[in-house]
Amino acid sequence: MAEKETTPKVTKITTQKREGRYNVYLDDHYAFPISEDVMIKYRIFKGMEIDKKLQAEILAADDVSKAYSRALTYLSGHLRTEKEVEQKLRENEIPEPTIEATLKKLRELDLVDDLQYAASYVRTMARTSDKGPVVIKRNLRTKGVLENDIETGLREYSAEDQVENGIEIGEKLSHRYRREPVSKMKQKVRQGLMTKGFTGDVITQILDQMHFEIDPELEDEKLKSEFEKVWHRNRRYAFSQRKMRTKRTLYGKGFQSDAINQLLDQQENIE
Template identity: 80%
Template sequence: MTDKQVLPKVTKITAQKRQGRYNVFLDDHYAFPISEDVMIKFRIFKGMEIDDQLQAKILAADDVSKAYTRALAFLSGHLRTEKEIKQKLQENEIPETTIEATLKKLRGLNLVNDLQYAGSYVRTMARTSDKGPIVIRRNLRAKGVLENDIDEGLREYPEEQQVENGVEIAEKLSHRYRRDPVSKMKQKVRQGLMTKGFSGDVITQILAKTHFEMNPELEDEKLQNEFTKVWHRNRRYPFMQRKLRTKRTLYSKGFQSDDINRLLDQQVDSQ
């Protein structure tokens, strides 16, 4: 008759200094550490027999528990995407199988949800930043959010709000470019809005509602100052070439052709 195999028994369970962590002893020898939730899940108690297979399951569950604790610390006070959590756990050299099990647990508890994240992120960006939907979409892609979830999240930033925010941004930009001719100012504001992620149609609506200060005296002063500099810079050219070059430069800067011609007509060939 074959003797029954004697399995290791839990002889002692002691608490670690870290709250919620315990040390398990088998046959009076330290065997492995364990978290409280895993201890409860596997109903580990003094006198319990634990074979190699069960110990492997316990240790795998404890790995998930530790990764879960790290993930909760990373989530503390902030929503995160699955990709962000995965990257954080990878930085701690946690195995991929443990990371996937951890993410599954987080999903089950609704502690990670990329669709909810997208909606929250869009609302926050629309309220606190100067970024339009195109940049917001790019940011969400970088965070690993899927296109369908991004599309749904961007519903939180309706076109009317984009225009309202855009007008405020456009007026700030126009103030920055106030030394430029109005036409050039509008061009730079349009480019600025495109860079910030607003679409062409929305930008057209924004510009139509933006007040661009048009002071004729100030416009004349801008032109006169710029004309003086450009005319002087072109002094080495023959008179007609000098006029042509000056006109081309000023026109590219956004000044009106008639206004440029008016100043050019006042010039006399001094050669």
């Protein structure tokens, strides 16, 4: 009659150099490494019997424990989205089932919370960046945050705050384009605010509250300078067509029709 196979017993547990890690020996042979929290969870002690099924369960739990430790290191000092944590664990070639179990544990302990992340991210961006809600929303999507959490998070950036920030950003843009005609300056400020992620309604409120100071002498100087260049460029055309083309070009650049006509009349008198 065949002798019944005995279940291996824990004969020795030794500490590793790494803090919180241990080596487990079964029947005086090294069997597997283990973390302190898994050892406590399974109450592993000298003399305990561990069959193959229990050993596989312990090893799976230890894989989660190691992945969890890596996730905690990654989360240390920073909020992260689930997608970011998942990508980090995948970079460490951690198996998918272990990643899923690790994320579940992180969720249960409120260590990853995309809704909380979205709200915090929106507050930070509103306070420290020149980005509007459209760009913020796009960034959160890239980070894997779901639409409902994004929309809830964006409530942290009120329309009033958007206008207040937008005015400050708009003033900087207007200074950059100060040598443009006022109408062109407004157009470029609008385009700049749109690129930064502000919506049309908010931009309109921003422009209404901005002060675009017009310096008549500077406006006149800019028009004369542009007029000379455009008039010279159109020199190959007959006079009437030259006038029409010059006016169309200058009007497209944002100069006032009356001021353009005045220069054209002067040019006609000269010629």
